[in-house]
């Protein structure tokens with residue numbers, strides 16, 4: 159039976175990226191050695207690292223003055239690294255869900271936080287004003303758990319904008335020049351777990367007075383390529399994923415497919431009498447599509463979950479905070495998988 163991977167992360171990767179990684183684990187760049195057993199300082203891996211940085215720049219059209227870093231520690235370490243490196247006194251955090259809240263919790267250790275929050279996490283806060291004395295403003299562009307997404311590149315004038323893009327990086331074009339720092343865990347749209355990316359604009363650094371431990375210091379990583387041993391295997395897979403994105407129309411191509419896929423599923427959620435979406439329409443994520451059983455059908459939740467799984471649809475269980483279902487429809491998920499889910503939803507409706 160064909161299986162369809164709707165897991166929220168780690169999650170589906172392009173098959174060519176998986177295949178190339180398997181090959182490299184057997185014989186990396188014709189060295190006769192495995193990717194798992196070669197020095198990160200070898201000329202062969204050096205080339206992978208540099209090419210991955212260059213493909214980031216090319217695909218996202220990153221201007222001069224930024225460095226792409228490949229780090230460890232997950233997006234969760236960035237929650238602390240960002241304030242450690244750039245907060246002098248005060249920052250503004252847009253609290254749009256669990257991850258945004260965790261980022262804010264870390265930042266509170268470094269200074270005063272102004273919080274912006276909507277009355278519910280099923281919609282995004284709108285038209286907010288950020289205090290002029292904020293050192294930066296932090297947003298989470300895609301809220302993996304609640305299924306909301308900020309599509310616009312926000313502009314707060316001279317206040318640096320920092321974005322956690324763990325779950326929507328490379329899903330659409332972004333104007334990097336609007337951001338001071340973009341970071342994320344790579345284990346959704348890019349690579350296996352273990353890799354963190356950070357795109358850092360140099361001019362936001364060097365303004366704090368306290369000392370920063372080397373491993374947490376962006377400047378150290380910028381000045382010393384591979385300051386320590388990086389996650390070699392995920393970086394290799396990331397490069398292969400980036401090549402696949404390029405071959406499939408770049409981020410514009412990804413965006414087009416992501417619009418089509420998400421529309422297909424949201425249309426079915428809105429049409430089907432058994433299901434209802436959890437997010438206000440204008441804020442619906444294209445990456446994590448959340449839905450629950452409609453009124454009168456709640457008792458069938460378990461049954462639908464089991465039915466979907468029996469049809470090879472994996473990873474659909476919603477996060478415990480939202481309940482119901484979450485279909486993660488990252489770049490590498492083909493439209494056929496979304497169609498398979500829609501077909502199963504229709505079949506389920508016909509039975510009830």
Ligand code: PLP
Nearest residue numbers: 232233234257302322324325343
């Ligand atoms: N931020 C967002 C938006 C996420 O979805 C996640 C994980 O799912 C994280 C941060 C945490 O990432 P990590 O596990 O890499 O620390």
